[in-house]
Every structure is written in structure tokens, then in C-alpha cells.
Amino acid sequence: MLLIQFLNALQFSMTLFLLAVGLTIIFGLMKIVNLAHGSLYMIGAYVGLSIWSYCDSFWLAFIFAPLVTALVGAFLYFVLFRHIQNADPMRQVLLTFGLIYIGLDSVRMIWGTMSHSISAPDVLSNSIILISEPYPSYRLFVIFVGFFVLICLYFILEKTIIGAKVRASVDDPETAKLLKINTDKILFYTFSLGCGLAGLAGITVAPILGVEPGMDMEVLVLTLIVVVVGGPGSLKGALIGALLIGFVDSFGKVYMPQLAQIIIYAVMALTLLFRPDGLYKR
């Protein structure tokens, strides 16, 4: 029982991490809170749904849905985000907020309003027995994807030249430019990567949580909470926030079901009260 709950919490945390990390690196780099991040998550899930139903292959969907989402992100960057980077925060928020509605109505027009579902691939559709309790192997896969992305991002950011350039652009864009780092290019790639990660989250959890209009807003609120609690703009903050919110929510539902609706908001309020900059401060 405890092990199962632990894995449930870890799986939820990893989903939150995939979402929060994209939002947080875009924020760290561009100082833009992209409220349309949830919409990109939804687009990833719907694109995955289409690929899955046409090609009957989950793995094709798993590979191409994030890529398509990253392309959508690249398009948005060129058309919109590039131009509002230095605008005042109110305009940025309103613009990305408008994108939420455009995204939702586009999805309704293209895919309709029904709830859909994607089947997990055959290899992962069964349960694994963990100490006499069956546990769905697909959920273990979600945990694996989360850790894989975490390790990849950590390695790229900390151990490669590109990562060093990204960090330089985040910390001090002026000096980075003087050092002939093409910050515009870095912004573009990072933004697309962040969007692609949202798409990856969408297709990864689709076999568990389904695909339906409105899924964007549900995760947007959670993702914002994770970013705020963890401390915006950093990989470690996103991880800490995702783990805290994931575990509090999952265990809260089991041991304090009456408080299930409010417990994560309570955690957020407490964090903001005692650590206004989030738990992890760079």
C-alpha cells in the first residue's frame, strides 16, 4: 500500500516536473510567464492522439508529438513572443492568456469536444508485481521519462558549452552578448525546447489521464503552483516544487481526503509566507 502510494506520488511529481521545467526555463531566460504552456501540453496530447489513431503506434506518437509541439512553439516565438520580450508584464500576461482561448477553441474545432483516450503500448499495458501488489508498468515508464529528462537537462545545462551559454544568457544577457554569444538564437531554441517538453508531458500522460478539451487549464494552475513553490527560473526549483506538490497532493488524497481540494493551495500559501522567493533560491 505505502509503496504503491509512493510510486503514484512519484509518477505525479514527474508529470508536474516535465511541465514545470519547460515553463521555468522559458521564464528564466525570457522573463515571460507563458500562460499558454498548458495549451501546448494539450496540443501535444491531441497531436499524439491523431498520430496514434492514424498510425496505430504509440511510439511514433511519443516521438513526433513533442516535435510538433516544439514546432508550434517555434512558430509562436517568431510571430508573437519575440516581439513582446521587452514589453511590460501586463501585456505579456494578457497576450499569453489570449492564446489559451485560441488554443482551446482550435482544439475544439479540429478534434471536437469528446473525451478521448490513448492506449498504452502493448509492452507497457500490463501490471508488474511489486511485493505482492500489482502496479501498472506504464506508470513506471512515466517515472522513467521524467528522470530521463531531468538527467539530460542537467547534463546539457551543467556539462556542455551550449548549457554554459544558456546559463550565461540567463544570468547576464548583456555580458553574454558582449562575449559574442548569440542570445537570440539561444532564446529561440530554449523556447522551442520548453514547448516541446510540454508536448512530451501531454503525450506521456495521455494513456493515463486521457485527452480532452480543458486539460490545459487543469495543468496550468498546477504548473504555476509548482514553479512558484519551487522558485522560478531554475531546474532544481522545478524539481523540488514538483516533488513537494506531487507528494503532498497524492498522500493528502489518501490520508486527508476531506482536504484533497485545498491542500496544495495551503502548501503554496505557506511557502509564499515563509519563503517568498520559493524553496530553492539561486
Next chain:
Amino acid sequence: MNIKNIIIKLFFIILIGFYSSSISYSKDNIKIGTLLPYSGVYTVLGEEITNAMSLAFDEIDNTINGKSIEIIRGDTEVKPNIALQKSRKLISSDKVDILVGPVSSSVALALRDIVVQTKTPLIIPNAGANILTDAKCSKFITRISFSNYQINAPMGTWLANKGIKTAFLLAPNYAAGKEMMSAFKENFEAAGGTILGEEYTPFRKTKDFGPYLARVKDSGAEAVYVFYAGGEAINFIKQAHSFGLSNVMKVTGAGWTTSPLFLPAQKEAAVGFIGSLNYVPSINTEANKLFITSYKNKFGRIPSEFAVQGYDSGKVIIEALKSLSGDTSNKDDLAEAIRTVSIVGPRGPLTIDKNTNNVIQNIYIFEVIAGKNGPELKVLDTINAVQAPGEKCNL
């Protein structure tokens, strides 16, 4: 183009607009206003109900005693305040004769007073709150869908009589979820069953049932009884399957959980679920087969129980209007005609309870079985002419 030109053109456009709207406003038409969701989370239900109702009108070529029937749509957006606005428009400017709607009980409660005050007969094709045909009943409100009690109560008795003595309840935390669970609980306990635990999940906010499923499994109950709809139903069934819940207990519940609308997404994960509902597609009667064929021909998919409720609403309207020879001038007579109708629809014989204006209908206990083209609902038992209580209503 100068400004004068534009003004002249605008003038003509407005003139044409007035002219054409005055054509469509003719007193000989019978106007049916719908107050259903055509946008928002329940869009599919609004469409199913309207589609099926128009199918019933098509069967009589949309005419009764020489008067043509016209459907005027009002989109409630599943918001009580919007629904109220739309109802005012339909009642006072469109001058509809009968209203059909809504899907959601909270919207129905918001509409209750205006239809009673204006004496506009309202036919409810879905909303199941018990109170609508109990303390808040009115002779102008006729429910031909179900009350939450009506669907869930028979299952409590049935399961206990089948030898299942312990159950765990799981439902979304809102009025309908609680009404359904308490109807089941009351009858299950009366028949000798024990409820080992109950859990109410945040409504429309629960996507991951993992934490709850582990708890349900741990309870050691012989059955879990649930109610979910839409995306929550799909997620619950799939996740319960992947956690192997059906290996340790019977998975049962209100039949919407495995509605034909959701089965294509739930697939084999739904197999073994036992549910109760007022309609299943496999009912073996001529009326039902005919309905399924014509619905499929026109709309390209198998009708759901929501479509059936819309179709029966149409049928009830037709029968009531026929008995009045198409005369809708006296609202009291119209309301009386509606509540004295009895028809045989796709789901079986329907009559209206004289005391509460709630439909009296058969409830089907079914099991989801694996069929050739995906899962099917197999009827295990039929509980005939189930009535809903309504002590606080005196009609």
C-alpha cells in the same frame, strides 16, 4: 465607396433582416425551445438530445394538424445565469410553446421559477436532481429522463440479493454524486449490505485515481460502487483496470460510467463492469432496433442513453400535441396533456408519475462483455416500472 453609400447599404441590410425575421415569425408554427449546452463540457450531450428529438419530429414530417414544428436552440453553456437569459429570450421574444432542457441539475434549478411563473411547460431530458420532482416539483415541469434516486436505488437491492454484502463507494464530490451514492447506500443496507467506506473525489478535478484505487483495494470490500461521467469515467475505468481492481472485487456503479459514449475509449478495460441505467443499446424490442437504425443512418453513430432521452422528449411532445389537436393556446391544458402522456420508447414503456411528474420506467442491470466489435452491454436483469419517491411533492 463613400459614407453615403455605406449607410444606404446598411439600411437595406437592416430592412432585409427585419423582413426575413418577420417571415419566420408566423403564429401557425409550434415552437419548441431548447435550453441545452451547445458549448462547454456537455456539448456532446446537448447535440445528442437535439439530434434525437429532431429525429422524432422528422418521423411525422415536422407537422401536427397542419402546423409545422420548429426547434429554436438556446445554448446554456452549462451556466445557470446564461440559461436564465436564454430562457427569457425564448419565452418572451420567440414565444416558444414548450421548452426542452437542461442537461445539468444546477441549470434546471435556476430555470425552475421562470417556467413556473410564465406557465411555460418544461420537459427535462436529463438533469437528475431528486428535488426537481420532489420539493421543487411543478405541473409545468415534467421529467422524462430519470431522477438520481431512480437509477441507483434498484442496484443496491439487486447487488445485496446477489450475495454481495460489503461495498465501497466512490463518486465525484458534488450534489449528483452524493445523491446517487446515498440512494444506493439506503437500499443496499436495507437489503442487508454494509458500506465499508466512501470517498468523494474533487469534481472535474480528479484525473489520477491512483491514490483512491489503492485505498479501495485495501478496504477488502466485495464490490466498489461508483458514478463517473465523461473524461472521469474513461480515466477511472482504465486506471481501475491497470491496477487490477477487478481481480479483487466487483467493479459496479451507475451505468453512465460505461456509457456507449465512453466505451470506444475505455475498450476492454470496461469488461466486467456491472451497472444500472434506464437504457442500454442491446434492449431487444422493435422500437429500440428501429430507433438505433434510423439514428445511425442519420448521424453516423450508435445513440447513447442521452439521445434516447431526447427522442422520448420529442415523442412525448408529439403525443401531447396530438391530444390537443395542435392547439397550444391554453398553457394549463398543454401542461396537463404532457403529464398524461404514456408512450413506448426505445427504452420500454414510459408513463409520468401523477404525483411528481417524474417518469416511471424500467431500469436495466447490465454487464459489460467483450463483443466482436469491442465491448457491449449485456442485460442481466430488468427491474420493471421503477418509480422515484417524492413525499414533498403534491400535484
